[in-house]
Amino acid sequence: MDIRSSADDFVSRTQAIVAELKALEGPLLPILHAVQESFGYVPDEVKPVLAEALNLSRAEVHGVVSFYHDFRTHPSGRHVLKLCRAEACQSRGGEALADRVRELLGVDFHQTTQDGAVTLEPVYCLGLCACAPAAMLDDELHGRIDADALEGLIAEARL
Incomplete structure (x- = not known):
């Protein structure tokens, strides 16, 4: 899989997660947890998708990801x-x-x-x-x- 199709996969899978969880009250944290569960980390490619879908700035999404120690921004080991x-x-x-x-x-x-x-x-x-x-x-x-x-x-x- 090339880098472009990988980024497309991140975006499409994230959009499906957002569609499922967006109706929750305060949906950003549950969505971020679901994204990390799906990919093993929170890829940079999904931050603009989340920002747009939740009417947040990219900085707000990044701030939440970087604030909480449980979110990883790169793949982890097995x-x-x-x-x-x-x-x-x-x-x-x-x-x-x-x-x-x-x-x-x-x-x-x-x-x-x-x-x-x-x-x-x-x-x-x-x-x-x-x-x-x-x-x-x-x-x-x-x-x-x-x-x-x-x-x-x-x-x-x-x-």
């Missing part, structure tokens, strides 16, 4: 590992875990391993403060993680 960076997790060894995961994966936050297996993302609270430190692999939460558990998650993601 798995997404989110490591909590909030205070409770930091107080329970989160920084050492962050250093270890970056070492094991060979990437920093917001990057994807060369094999395309894992994208590493920081998150600022997973709601598991009582079980700190915490991580999320894809949509599965993991609390009270240590270096061994972290290595297990990475091994699982690399399969």
Whole structure:
């Protein structure tokens, strides 16, 4: 598929998502979530489509995408590992875990391993403060993680 047909695909699929969800109250966030679920990220090509359909400026759409950490503007790896960076997790060894995961994966936050297996993302609270430190692999939460558990998650993601 060439770049032009890919952009056309983004636009047509986004228009279908908008048609389905536009009637919701405050539809931008649900539409952005649906777009990301469909493509794995929010492509730049869809921002003007959303702006026009929802009577917003492109800057408003871009502002929402860039404000919320859950929206990605580029494709992620096959798995997404989110490591909590909030205070409770930091107080329970989160920084050492962050250093270890970056070492094991060979990437920093917001990057994807060369094999395309894992994208590493920081998150600022997973709601598991009582079980700190915490991580999320894809949509599965993991609390009270240590270096061994972290290595297990990475091994699982690399399969």
